[in-house]
Every structure is written in structure tokens, then in C-alpha cells.
Amino acid sequence: MQGRERRERGMASETRRGGARRGRGSRRWALPGTALATVCVLSACSGGLVEVGAHPSVAVPQPGSVVTGSPSQAPAGSAAACVPAALSLRPTAGDAASADVTRIKERDKLIVGVAQDQYLTGYLDSSGVESGFDIDIARQVEQAIFGTQDAAHIQFKAVTNAQRISALQTADPNQAVDMVVDTFTITCDRANQVLFSSVYYNARQRLLVLKNSGYKSLDDLGGKNVCAQYGSTSLERIRDHPSHPIAYGVTNLTDCLVALQQGQVDAISTDDTILAGLARQDPNTAVVGPAFGAEPYGIAVSRDSPGLIRFVNGVLEQIRGDGTWQKIYDNWLGPLLGAQQPPPAQYAH
Amino acid sequence: MSAGGHGSGPGSGPPVARGGRLTTPARLWAVLFTAVVALVAVGATCGATLAARQDSETRSAATAQRLLVNVDELYHALADADATAATALLVGPVPPAPMQQEYLSDITQAEDALASASRDLAGDPTASARLSEVARRMPLYTAEIATAQADNRLGFPVAGAYLREASKLMHDQILTRVKDVADQETAAHAHAQANASGFPVWILVVALLAVLALAAVARELSRSTRRRVNPGVALGVLVALGVVVWSLVAVSSATAGVHRAQADFDRVEAMLQGRDDLALADSYQSLTLVDRGEDGGADFKAEQAALGRIDLLKLDNASGLALAKVSTGMNQVSLTVQDGDYSKAVDMVVGHGGKAAPDTVSATSAACDAALAAAYKADQAAYTADAGAAGSALGGGLWIGPAGALLAALAAAYGINRRLAEYR
Numbered sequence: 001m002q003g004r005e006r007r008e009r010g011m012a013s014e015t016r017r018g019g020a021r022r023g024r025g026s027r028r029w030a031l032p033g034t035a036l037a038t039v040c041v042l043s044a045c046s047g048g049l050v051e052v053g054a055h056p057s058v059a060v061p062q063p064g065s066v067v068t069g070s071p072s073q074a075p076a077g078s079a080a081a082c083v084p085a086a087l088s089l090r091p092t093a094g095d096a097a098s099a100d101v102t103r104i105k106e107r108d109k110l111i112v113g114v115a116q117d118q119y120l121t122g123y124l125d126s127s128g129v130e131s132g133f134d135i136d137i138a139r140q141v142e143q144a145i146f147g148t149q150d151a152a153h154i155q156f157k158a159v160t161n162a163q164r165i166s167a168l169q170t171a172d173p174n175q176a177v178d179m180v181v182d183t184f185t186i187t188c189d190r191a192n193q194v195l196f197s198s199v200y201y202n203a204r205q206r207l208l209v210l211k212n213s214g215y216k217s218l219d220d221l222g223g224k225n226v227c228a229q230y231g232s233t234s235l236e237r238i239r240d241h242p243s244h245p246i247a248y249g250v251t252n253l254t255d256c257l258v259a260l261q262q263g264q265v266d267a268i269s270t271d272d273t274i275l276a277g278l279a280r281q282d283p284n285t286a287v288v289g290p291a292f293g294a295e296p297y298g299i300a301v302s303r304d305s306p307g308l309i310r311f312v313n314g315v316l317e318q319i320r321g322d323g324t325w326q327k328i329y330d331n332w333l334g335p336l337l338g339a340q341q342p343p344p345a346q347y348a349h
Numbered sequence: 350m351s352a353g354g355h356g357s358g359p360g361s362g363p364p365v366a367r368g369g370r371l372t373t374p375a376r377l378w379a380v381l382f383t384a385v386v387a388l389v390a391v392g393a394t395c396g397a398t399l400a401a402r403q404d405s406e407t408r409s410a411a412t413a414q415r416l417l418v419n420v421d422e423l424y425h426a427l428a429d430a431d432a433t434a435a436t437a438l439l440v441g442p443v444p445p446a447p448m449q450q451e452y453l454s455d456i457t458q459a460e461d462a463l464a465s466a467s468r469d470l471a472g473d474p475t476a477s478a479r480l481s482e483v484a485r486r487m488p489l490y491t492a493e494i495a496t497a498q499a500d501n502r503l504g505f506p507v508a509g510a511y512l513r514e515a516s517k518l519m520h521d522q523i524l525t526r527v528k529d530v531a532d533q534e535t536a537a538h539a540h541a542q543a544n545a546s547g548f549p550v551w552i553l554v555v556a557l558l559a560v561l562a563l564a565a566v567a568r569e570l571s572r573s574t575r576r577r578v579n580p581g582v583a584l585g586v587l588v589a590l591g592v593v594v595w596s597l598v599a600v601s602s603a604t605a606g607v608h609r610a611q612a613d614f615d616r617v618e619a620m621l622q623g624r625d626d627l628a629l630a631d632s633y634q635s636l637t638l639v640d641r642g643e644d645g646g647a648d649f650k651a652e653q654a655a656l657g658r659i660d661l662l663k664l665d666n667a668s669g670l671a672l673a674k675v676s677t678g679m680n681q682v683s684l685t686v687q688d689g690d691y692s693k694a695v696d697m698v699v700g701h702g703g704k705a706a707p708d709t710v711s712a713t714s715a716a717c718d719a720a721l722a723a724a725y726k727a728d729q730a731a732y733t734a735d736a737g738a739a740g741s742a743l744g745g746g747l748w749i750g751p752a753g754a755l756l757a758a759l760a761a762a763y764g765i766n767r768r769l770a771e772y773r
Binding site (some may be wrong): 124 | 441442500503504505506507510511513514549641644645653687688689690691692695
């Protein structure tokens with residue numbers, strides 16, 4: 001999967017087509033023959049998309065369940081002018097004193113929307129504390145604003161995929177967040193709704209397979225079930241791949257790991273950061289194959305907070321340069337994804 | 350009727366007068382036969398009706414009700430196991446021992462209840478097939494929960510995926526089948542109750558026909574013997590009348606008892622259903638916290654639906670108050686969830702660090718379950734007493750009807766035979 005924000009657009013796209021999607025579910029418990037038949041029927045009728053989901057009944061193939069297009073691309077008409085990784089605002093010297101940052105200082109708390117179920121990027125550890133790569137990035141912003149990292153100055157709010165933009169736009173103080181740090185891929189479409197920071201990580205879509213499976217890339221998975229999250233471009237890339245794998249959709253990505261462990265799918269394909277988290281949970285799996293498709297992650301804030309996004313960009317500049325970014329990466333993702341350098345910053349202005 | 354035919358008694362050839370008309374003795378024999386049949390029919394109908402109602406009431410109280418309660422205990426044990434397993438995952442890597450013990454106890458109870466229900470329903474192919482499906486899926490469920498617990502010990506989010514899958518299996522495939530069996534037993538119980546309390550139409554129909562037949566008998570006797578009243582027939586009619594009146598009184602009394610028992614059982618069902626829905630609400634609440642909103646609010650809606658199904662009007666005061674606390678607590682949790690503060694919401698449900706506290710939703714829910722269980726047992730005792738009283742009211746039906754019919758028939762036969770003797 002290429003960034004959780006894709007799911008939102010994918011879902012919206014499905015809704016426009018009038019398709020009723022099925023969530024994760026009990027189909028896994030169908031008799032093997034039934035499951036096989038379902039896979040075959042769906043793959044034939046919906047262009048290779050297999051759905052599993054939250055609903056108990058077997059999903060009926062519907063035209064709306066077929067994912068088409070590429071949500072990660074800019075909308076027609078703006079694609080030529082839009083470079084997602086270079087849309088952000090350049091930091092300036094006075095950002096720390098901007099009204100946006102001052103408002104947070106006066107509140108004495110930075111409110112951050114995060115995932116709490118993505119191992120290694122944003123999750124609750126065994127003691128119930130938010131942990132992960134994104135969480136540590138968010139704590140750097142807290143450190144820059146308050147000069148310290150503690151629970152008193154930062155509040156993490158769990159946001160779902162669908163809430164990531166609305167949480168930045170809402171006027172409800174109980175639900176609003178100052179920024180979202182949640183494997184949030186920068187897209188031109190989204191940049192019309194929120195302000196993104198410079199890229200703090202370049203994720204790439206890859207594959208997770210069982211170590212003894214012998215699969216090395218999507219080329220080896222023709223006719224095999226490959227799992228991804230609903231509404232993600234990963235699902236479409238799987239289906240559209242020349243080797244014709246069967247796209248197997250789920251609501252929660254951890255359901256993909258269950259499906260892989262239970263032999264219902266042969267591989268999982270999504271962002272390498274998320275795959276690393278899944279691989280850590282099952283040492284019998286490995287991230288393999290070449291990357292296909294870049295997913296630049298950015299921190300998002302409200303479009304009404306240009307001062308804050310400039311300030312955040314300043315923080316990112318600093319941690320890129322002082323080795324903090326590297327330390328965070330090496331702590332969470334490096335052992336599984338290999339050595340990487342922080343992505344260079346690009347700005348629109 | 351002609352008074353001719355003298356000398357044509359029994360054994361003296363066909364008792365037919367000239368012109369094809371029956372002789373008087375022949376007519377008296379026909380009258381005797383008619384009277385006996387009418388009186389026996391009245392007694393037999395009364396006896397059979399009372400015996401059938403008593404049988405229905407006995408089956409209702411001893412079989413259908415017991416089966417229904419057993420099946421519901423199976424449902425509750427399974428629902429509670431699922432709620433406990435889901436809640437335990439919220440506590441942390443290592444759930445408290447009492448919570449683990451409760452889960453294991455629920456599973457054991459469910460297995461026992463399943464074995465018991467399977468034995469009791471062995472002759473019912475539909476129910477047996479459903480229970481077999483439950484038996485096949487239960488090991489899958491416990492295996493999924495075991496995997497979730499193992500992953501949770503390691504702090505892996507995939508634990509939530511296994512829990513969701515297990516809960517889905519429980520809700521969509523196991524509990525639905527148990528519910529189908531419970532619905533079947535509820536229908537059987539209602540059918541038995543209806544049989545035991547319906548209007549005694551056959552007694553009245555047969556009694557009416559007997560009245561018509563006995564009126565014809567009296568008329569014929571009066572014309573044949575020139576006597577206004579035959580003492581034997583009169584006695585028989587009085588005895589039959591007594592049997593009918595006694596039967597109607599018994600049926601009326603038993604029907605009132607059955608209605609009281611039905612009211613008791615309605616409350617028993619409400620309490621049982623309340624416990625089941627409370628366990629489901631607990632389970633869905635925990636799943637909401639495990640999913641952290643990724644399910645699009647489906648679990649929250651299911652939680653609210655389960656709470657909404659509990660009929661407050663049928664609960665006793667203690668259960669109603671306890672349920673109100675649970676509902677308030679769950680609403681506060683949902684508001685906290687809406688704010689995205691899942692950690693606080695988890696603390697509100699299970700206590701900080703899983704330390705039990707009386708004001709957590711888990712604790713108030715357990716108290717509510719205990720109140721519902723106490724009320725259910727009290728109502729079940731009342732049901733047993735009222736159902737027993739209803740059965741007792743019908744208790745004499747097995748012998749009073751036939752005995753009365755025999756006595757009435759003998760009296761009528763004796764009375765008519767006295768007239769027949771005049772022709773011998």
C-alpha cells in the first residue's frame with residue numbers, strides 16, 4: 001500500500017461508482033471449496049479483485065468494487081504542473097513566533113493525529129504508549145516548540161484514514177488536531193485540502209512473502225492472491241500488473257498478515273514501512289522484490305496554518321542535518337529496510 | 350312413534366313392525382345406545398382435553414422451558430467468553446488472571462451446555478445440525494483467540510486482527526446458530542403454552558351434541574314409556590353435567606395459571622436476552638477500542654444496537670439501575686473515543702493498567718450481569734411454581750372424565766333397561 005491517504009481516495013472513488021464494498025470478514029471461514037470458488041468468481045467478474053471484509057456474507061461482485069485509475073496521481077489538468085514532493089512552504093526565521101505556533105505554546109500542548117495500529121510507524125506499545133517512526137518525528141516537533149519531550153506537552157489522537165483530513169479541517173475543538181503524522185502520502189489532490197511539510201520519508205511499494213515461498217517479485221505471483229488494503233493504489237497496482245495476480249482486499253492491513261499466515265494469500269503488497277512492521281510481527285516473512293511506486297510521506301496541517309507548516313519544515317531541516325532523522329530511522333525501520341538517507345527537502349516557495 | 354310391536358322382544362326375530370317401523374323394544378335399544386354413546390363421548394372428551402392440556406403444560410415446563418434455558422445459557426457463555434477475550438486484549442500484554450480464568454470458565458460452560466443441549470435435542474435433526482455446526486466452529490474460535498493472546502503478549506498489533514476474526518466467527522457463525530436453536534425452542538415453548546391455555550372448544554361442541562342427543566332420548570323415552578322422567582337417564586345427565594362443569598372450571602383455573610407462568614417466563618426471557626445483549630455490547634465496545642475506528646464505526650453501532658435491544662420495561666429495579674450505569678459508562682467511553690483518546694477510553698473500560706475499579710465499564714457491566722442473573726433465577730422459580738399449579742389444576746382430568754362418563758352411561762343404561770324389562 002502506498003500511504004494510508006490513498007485509502008480515502010480509493011473509497012471515495014468507489015462510492016462515486018456506486019459500489020458497495022465489503023470489509024474484512026468471515027469469508028475466511030468458508031469451506032475451502034467455497035473460498036476457492038469465490039476467489040475464482042470474483043477474479044473473473046471483477047477484474048481480479050478479491051474482497052474480504054468486515055461483513056459476514058460472501059461479497060457479491062459488483063462493478064463498483066473494481067478499483068480503476070491511479071488515485072496517487074494528480075487530478076487531470078493539474079498533473080503537469082504538480083510535483084507532490086515540492087509543494088511545501090520554505091521555513092523562515094520567524095516561524096517559531098508565528099501565530100500558529102504561538103497558539104500551540106499558549107495551549108501548552110501539541111495535538112497530533114496518528115495511527116495507533118501500525119507497527120513500527122504508529123502503534124501503542126505493550127505499556128500503552130504511542131511508539132514508532134511517525135511518533136518520534138512528531139515528538140521532534142514537540143521538542144522544538146516546548147524544548148522537551150513529555151506526555152504533558154503532546155497529545156496523540158488516533159485518526160482513521162478517513163479522519164486525517166477532516167481532523168485538520170474541523171472546527172470542533174474536541175476532534176481537531178494541529179497536525180497529522182500518519183504515513184500520509186503527499187498528493188496534489190490532498191495538497192488542495194491541507195498543507196504538507198517537505199517529504200520526511202520516501203516510502204515505496206514492495207512485497208511481503210513467506211521466507212520459504214520462493215517468490216521474489218510480483219512477476220512470480222501470476223494467478224496468486226496478493227493482499228492489500230481497500231481503497232489503496234496498491235490494490236490497483238496488483239490487479240494491473242502484467243503477471244495478473246489476484247488482488248485480495250481487506251479493511252485492516254493486519255488482516256493481510258492473518259491471511260498470509262493462514263495461507264489464504266501468497267503475498268502482501270503495500271508501503272515498505274508498513275511491510276516492515278508486519279515482517280517484525282512474523283519472523284517467517286520477509287520484504288522482497290524491487291520497489292514499484294514512490295510514496296512521499298509528509299506531515300499535514302490545516303491550510304489555515306502556514307506558519308506552522310513552515311515551522312515544521314524547519315524542524316525537519318534540523319533533524320535531517322543533525323543526525324536525529326537517521327537515528328529515528330535506524331531505530332525503527334533501518335534493520336528491516338536497509339540503510340537510507342533522509343530525503344532532501346524541496347519547496348514550492 | 351308407534352306403541353305397537355308387542356311380543357317382539359330380543360331373540361324373537363327382527364324387531365321390525367309392520368310397515369318397516371321399529372318395534373318399541375328396538376327403539377328402546379336404540380335410545381339406550383344413543384344415551385350411552387352421548388354420555389361416554391362427553392366424559393371421554395373432557396378427560397382427553399384435560400389430559401392433553403396437562404401433558405402440554407408438563408412438556409412446556411419440564412422440556413421446552415428447560416431446553417430453552419439451556420440453549421440460552423450456551424449463548425450467554427459464548428457471548429461472555431467473546432466479551433472477556435476482547436476486553437482482556439485491552440488490558441495489556443498479560444491480562445489479569447481472573448480475566449483469563451473467566452474466559453476459560455465461559456468456554457468450559459459453553460462446552461458443557463453444548464453437550465447437554467445436543468443430548469436433549471438429539472431427536473431434532475434441524476437443531477442437531479445447527480449445534481453440530483457450533484461444535485465444529487468452537488475449536489476454530491478458541492484457536493484464533495489463543496493466537497491473538499500470543500501475539501498480544503509480544504505487543505503485536507496483529508493480535509487485534511486475530512481477535513476481530515475470532516469475534517466475527519463467534520458473532521456471525523456461532524451465535525447465530527445458537528440463536529436459531531433458541532428461537533426454535535421459544536416457538537416450541539409458546540406452542541405448548543398455547544395448547545395448554547386455549548379455549549376448550551371440543552368440550553363445548555361435544556357437550557352440545559350430547560345435549561341434543563339426550564333431548565331426543567328423553568323425548569323418545571317419554572313417548573315410548575309414557576313417563577316424563579327416566580331416573581337413570583336423569584342421573585346420567587346430571588353426572589355428565591358435573592363432569593363438564595368440573596372440566597370447564599379446571600380448564601379455566603389452569604389457563605389462569607398458564608398465563609401467570611407465561612408472564613413469569615416472559616420476564617425470564619427478557620432477563621436472559623438482557624444478559625446476552627449486555628455481553629454482546631461489552632464485546633463490541635472492546636472491539637471498537639481494538640479497531641480504533643478503522644471499522645468505520647460498525648462495532649460502535651452494533652454495541653448501541655445490543656444495548657437498545659434490552660427491554661428496560663421488563664427488568665426489575667436493580668437490573669434497570671445497573672443497566673443505566675452501564676449505558677452511561679459506555680456513552681462516556683464513546684465520547685472519549687470520538688475525541689480520539691483511546692488510551693483514556695481503555696482506562697475507562699478496564700481501569701488503568703487493567704487494575705479493576707468499581708467505576709469501570711467492565712465492573713458496572715459485571716454488576717449488571719449479576720443483577721440480571723439474580724432476577725432471572727427468581728423469575729424462573731416463580732415460573733416453575735405457576736406452571737406446576739397450572740398442571741395440578743388439571744390433575745384429576747385423567748380419571749374424573751372417564752369415571753364420570755362410565756357412571757353416567759351405567760345409570761342411563763340401567764334406567765332404560767328397566768323400561769326394556771317391561772317388554773320381556
